[in-house]
Every structure is written in C-alpha cells, then in structure tokens.
Amino acid sequence: MIFVTRKMHFSASHRLFNPKYTDEENDAVFDKCNNPNGHGHNYYLEVCVAGEPNPETGYVIDLKILKRIVKVNFIDFVDHKNLNLDVPFLRGVIPTAENIAIAAWDQIEPHVTDGRLFSVTLYETENNFVEYKGNR
Amino acid sequence: MIFVTRKMHFSASHRLFNPKYTDEENDAVFDKCNNPNGHGHNYYLEVCVAGEPNPETGYVIDLKILKRIVKVNFIDFVDHKNLNLDVPFLRGVIPTAENIAIAAWDQIEPHVTDGRLFSVTLYETENNFVEYKGNR
Amino acid sequence: MIFVTRKMHFSASHRLFNPKYTDEENDAVFDKCNNPNGHGHNYYLEVCVAGEPNPETGYVIDLKILKRIVKVNFIDFVDHKNLNLDVPFLRGVIPTAENIAIAAWDQIEPHVTDGRLFSVTLYETENNFVEYKGNR
Amino acid sequence: MIFVTRKMHFSASHRLFNPKYTDEENDAVFDKCNNPNGHGHNYYLEVCVAGEPNPETGYVIDLKILKRIVKVNFIDFVDHKNLNLDVPFLRGVIPTAENIAIAAWDQIEPHVTDGRLFSVTLYETENNFVEYKGNR
C-alpha cells in the first residue's frame, strides 16, 4: 500500500462563536477569534489517498484527477469565501479547523474512485493544524 | 551599514472593492476578492531597519524593541481583524497588499529610534508580496 | 477522532557525549556534536493531541490552552538554555533529539486534560527529526 | 519506540509513459509528464527508522550513518540522473513517485542495522508526495 498526497490551498475568512453562548462566554472561549467582523487565513489542505499502484500507470491515483476532485467538491466552495456565511455544507457549523477538516472529508470521500481516502490534514496557520481519518 | 529584519505575523480578513464602482466594475477588477462577505489571509510582515551596529551591544536595533514597536503600532490593530471595518488607519482605503504595506510603514516609521526604517515587505500569500521603502 | 497539532519553537545549545566514554570514544561516536564548548539549534516541537471535537466549541482542545501547557511545562525550561547544564529534567541525560522528545512527552502528557497526548515531534534541523508516541 | 527521520535531496529528470501504450494513450494518461524529451524535479526523500534509543548513545540510529546508507545505496544512483535511462534498479519501471519510493525502500531497507526502516516519503514537488511503509 502506498499513501499519495496532494496539497492544495484556499483563502477564507471566518468567525468562531457559538450562537447559544452569551457575548461574554464567546469572548471567554474564542477570544480574538470571536471578532464580530471576522478574520481570515491562508489554509492548506493535504488530501491523502491509500492504495496499490496500478501496474499500467504506476499511479495509485492520478494526482491531476485527485486535484480536480478536491477542487470541484471542496476548494471551489471555500476559496475566497466567508466560512460562516457562504458555504452550504458549513451552515450551522462552528468553522474551527476540526470542523472544516471533517467537512472536507465528507465532501471529498465519496468521489475518490482509485484507492480510498485515508486522511485530510488542514493547516490553519504554519503552527496550527488538524488531521482527520474519517473514523467517526 | 547593516540591514536588520524582523518578520512578524497576523491573520486578517478583507474585501477588495471600490465603492465608486458599480457591482459589475468591482467584479471585473477584483474578481473573487470582491466577495461581499470577505475572505482572509495569514499575512507576514518583514520590517527592515538600516543602521550601524552599536559597538557596545553589537545591535543595529534590539530586535525585542523592534518587535514591540511593530506589535504596538501595527500588529495589534490588524491581527484577527477585518481590514475594511476594524482598523482606524485603513478607513477609506482599499486594503490591497500595496495599501496595507504603505499603512504599515506610516504606522511604524516614526517610532524607530535606532537606525532608520528601510523597508516593509508584506506577504499576502506565499506567492504574492509587496515591498515599500517609503519613497513617496 | 481528530488529531490537533500545535508547533512551537525554542533555541538551545547542547553537547553530545557520554561521560563513561573516553575522549576518543566520544569523538568516534558523536563527532562534531562532541565539541566541548557546545553548539546549538533552533528546535521546533510539534505537539499532537487526539480526541473528539467538543460539540459546544468545535475544539478537540483549545490551542491557546495547549500552547500554554507546552510553554509552562517545557518551553520555558529549555528556551535560550544549555540542555546539558540548565534543565532539571534533562540532568544526566544525553540530549539527543530522541531523549529531548521523550522528556517533552513526560513533561507535557500529565497536563493535557482535553483529549490525550498522541505524539511529540522534535525537529533539530530541517533535515533531522524524531517522533515519540509514549509507547515505552 | 522512537521514529527517527533523515531528509535528503536529489535532482533528476524523468518521462512518464508506458511503452505498451500508443502515443494517444500516453498523452491521455500522462499528459505533460509524457513530454518525450523529459522534464525534472528537485526530489526530497524522508527516510524514517523506528527503534529504541541505545542507552549508551541516546541514538536510535546515528543519523550520520543513516545519511551514508541512503547516499550510497540510493542518492548516488539517482542524483543528477535521468530516471528512465541511468538507474539500474529503475530499468523497466515507470518512474512515478510511487515507484521511485518503492525502489528507495528496496535499496535502503537491507542496510539499516540499528532499528528497522519504517517508511520512506518522497516529495516530487511541494504539493505532491507519496509514503511507502514496505507492506507489499
């Protein structure tokens, strides 16, 4: 088994808050990330597919095809968007890195036909990142 | 003369549009960056000071002091903020990388007491960056 | 389960040698790293916590809290220090990347209250790094 | 158990095509990578060894030794080479990242005497990489 990864990029804004919390609770929990007018990030998403190389091509999955799957089903929905307001599959979700990674998995996983989706890793900054392997 | 640089980070959201333009004109010029709900970036700012090393300390400027000057006069105003709505010194300014760099210069330059501010370089993404040397 | 990682930095000096070895043996094994006056590195430590996102916050662990745990229990002891002489929990330990990573785990693990510590990865240089998952 | 990684570099050219395919099939599958005169990459190879630190040295494996093993058995064969024409152990193999990683494993694995080879990760570009753990 080989693990093949494609890294992609998007820029987005978000605000972290729980509408069931008071303003004080949101400030206490989310601090600067609760700025009402939002802030933003250059996100990087690493999408990893596991499988056997096809002996005809030497590919587990053609990365051009994986790139297109990720673009059409995820990046096009979030790039240059406000993650609280603009993204159908994040409606009602607090857009933490954890929840964005789960959403990325759910958007991408059904479309991977060669090999199977093994993990998605989302970098919110150089110093903060999360990995999800679909094991809910 | 030695050029001493401190690199710092902030995360912010913005929307690029000219209020004098029609919606169609804003879309034509600013494209995805004109999303009404905004998007965002992890910005990196490199602040470069030129001067002679002090023979007593070996420093052109103590980078702890430079870091504090940049934090108090610029980073604290823009980090985890919406650059269109939250920043007094960007009011009425289209927050392109060019204009943010000019604003950073204007905010930081008067406070540099050892050496003189030589340049500010602002990275909006890994692939897009601007440099300003104050020569207006 | 989600894996959440915070990357942090410290600068430190060290010398690699075994006091039970002769000078010749230390030179043969540790080579340049056995310089008696020491040398140093910019170390990066990635601390990974595994757990379920809290449905109220969307966080496995608030990274501001994780950052503080790592700072107070590890970084403050090693940053701008000599790892052979200044660090209580490294006394008598050869400060290889392997042994520093084990010490980081032992210092941090008891303090992680949301989720559980999954791994620590220590970069000594861009090209050399070690990972430890606590499985002694 | 500790996982110790050494990252190394080589520059090489290659062409992706299957000699059993027609030109049209090769173009359809390999696209730009099928350019008859080839193209190339700066490859990075991360070689990870798993084991217990030796209590005498604090090392799982001396990275100077690991570096030498990787250099002599792999890097010297591929650095500044054409992967289709110049490399005995890639003869008849389509030099995709997947197949190069498998070849790296096979070249390096028998020579690791302290600990055991755990994984090889090959970066073809910053955005495309594959990992192999020997589990054929």
Next chain:
Amino acid sequence: MIFVTRKMHFSASHRLFNPKYTDEENDAVFDKCNNPNGHGHNYYLEVCVAGEPNPETGYVIDLKILKRIVKVNFIDFVDHKNLNLDVPFLRGVIPTAENIAIAAWDQIEPHVTDGRLFSVTLYETENNFVEYKGNR
C-alpha cells in the same frame, strides 16, 4: 514606488555543457550537471514589478494579469520541458540559472504594461538562486 512580486513554478530538465568543449572540459566545468541524459529541477520564478499603486484599484499591477503575462510568455514554454531541446528562446543557450533568468526577463518585459519590470529571481534549488534586473 511599490515593488510587487508574483512567484510562479515550473518543472524542467536540462543538461549543462558547451558544445565547443571536449568531453573532458565539460566534465571538469559542469561535473554532475553534464550528465548526457540530463537531470531536472522544480524551478521557482519571482517576477517583480515596480510602480505606483493606481488610486482607483490600490494595485500597482493586478497580480492576476501579471500571472497571465508570465504564464503565456514564459511558463508555458518551459514547464514540463527539456530546456536544451524544447524551448525556442533557449536554443543555443547553455541553460544555467543565469541564462534562464535573462531569457525570462526578455520574454516578460515587453508585456508589462502597468509599472515596469524590476527584477526576475530564479530559484534552481532551495540553495541556489539568481536575480536579474535587466541592466545589460
């Protein structure tokens, strides 16, 4: 004046040799880079334009437009190509980083209509790069 930079990428192969040299001379001068079957790199090109920000847009030059200029006039000619054999404007040129940078300048400069081309910087590897400012 503001300096605006767009970084772009291409992958290519090349061989360094002077057809007027003997094999021995080529080996002595170009060493590993003289491998007859070639080798390759992931090149990065930073294209810097200098000018005044347009007060209507805040842009010196729209980076989407600069990206297109660089793509159409340079990247499309060299990406996934053999620099010795496939590129009309490199015919008869030894494809060192220096000469590729000069060719990039000559290809791009006439097409920059907002501001003026200030420099091109070409990274052959992380450790080797050249800058050209057109001052022949």
Next chain:
Amino acid sequence: MIFVTRKMHFSASHRLFNPKYTDEENDAVFDKCNNPNGHGHNYYLEVCVAGEPNPETGYVIDLKILKRIVKVNFIDFVDHKNLNLDVPFLRGVIPTAENIAIAAWDQIEPHVTDGRLFSVTLYETENNFVEYKGNR
C-alpha cells in the same frame, strides 16, 4: 549584471554579553540571550556574488566553487562551534547576527575571484535576519 546566491547552513551556540557591563546591565540589554551557559541556533547564510555570466559557461561564478570558498573560509570555523570561545576571527566580538555577518563578509570577500561579493545575509531564526553589503 546578475546576482548569484548560494545558501549554506551551520549550527552554533553563543552567549550575548558585554564584558564591560555589570550582570544587571547585561541582563537588561541581552535578556535571555545572556544565559551564562549559552544557547544556540541553526544559522543560514546566503552569499550573493554579482557579475557578468561568462559566455563560455553561462556562470557568473560556479556555485560549486563558491560553496567551497564559503565552506573553507567560514563554515568550517563556525559549524558545531561555540561562537564566543571557538572561533579565532570572532575573538573579542559580541556574536550578534550583525557582527557574525560582518565577519562572514571579511572571511569570504578576498577569496571571490569571479564577480565580486555583493552581500551576505545571515538568518539567526526564521524571523530574525541581517544583511551586510560591505559598505563600511
């Protein structure tokens, strides 16, 4: 004119203090960097040479030769060393980044025979760096 740069690496330890200062003054000025047992860094040095490409080779200076000049005259003296105690040309110098860069210039400049040394840039960390162009 073309500017050709080679980036190199060394690991070293240092302590910042002025022997003419009291302990209190050294603490006030140099803070954590005044730790008596020292600390350390992974330093990166970029050495830039300016000149015309030789029409026979396409090189301003063969980077293999530049690498050797920098290694023999600078890196070999500082790599895996204590910059306060082990380096003849830093004796009596406070080893700030500024002073190390000046020393690097003085060590390297006389040996550059093709083109002329244009600048040395020393990175102490990712966020702190200095550039020197020899203009004393």
